[in-house]
Amino acid sequence: MNKTVTIALASLLAVSPVAGIAHAQSATTTETMTTGSISADNVSVVTLSSLENDSSSKGEYDRLNAKAQDAAAVAKTQDELRTDTALTDVLVSKNVQLENVIDVTTAANGGKIVYVK
Numbered sequence: 001m002n003k004t005v006t007i008a009l010a011s012l013l014a015v016s017p018v019a020g021i022a023h024a025q026s027a028t029t030t031e032t033m034t035t036g037s038i039s040a041d042n043v044s045v046v047t048l049s050s051l052e053n054d055s056s057s058k059g060e061y062d063r064l065n066a067k068a069q070d071a072a073a074v075a076k077t078q079d080e081l082r083t084d085t086a087l088t089d090v091l092v093s094k095n096v097q098l099e100n101v102i103d104v105t106t107a108a109n110g111g112k113i114v115y116v117k
Contacts, residue, residue: 041111042107042109042110042111042112043087043090043091043094043111043112043113043114044107044111044112044113044114045091045094045096045114045116046113046114046115046116047115047116047117048061048064048065048068048102048115048116048117051064064102064103064115067102067103068102068117074102077101077102077103077104078098078099078101080104081098081101081104087104087112087114091114096114096116097116100116100117101114101115101116102115102116102117103115
């Protein structure tokens with residue numbers, strides 16, 4: 001009896017990885033990511049002046065203020081913004097002047113934080 005249980009258990013352990021591989025081959029994805037999935041609710045617009053007097057955001061203000069003075073860095077941000085039409089459309093709907101955008105970051109929830117002059 002003990003030998004029978006051992007053989008049965010060994011057979012199950014030997015075959016189980018094969019079943020896992022076969023199952024993984026038939027896996028399908030049901031969700032697709034699109035660039036048009038940015039909604040206005042997922043975009044926050046922050047003005048540089050709103051960070052100036054906030055002591056908890058002083059480091060972020062200093063970083064963004066230095067970036068606003070760097071024409072090459074702002075030009076790079078502007079180029080990235082032009083390639084993201086979904087974000088551009090949301091910003092236009094929020095009456096943001098695109099030439100004033102100095103930085104775009106991704107928030108923890110996947111949304112975008114747009115910093116403007």
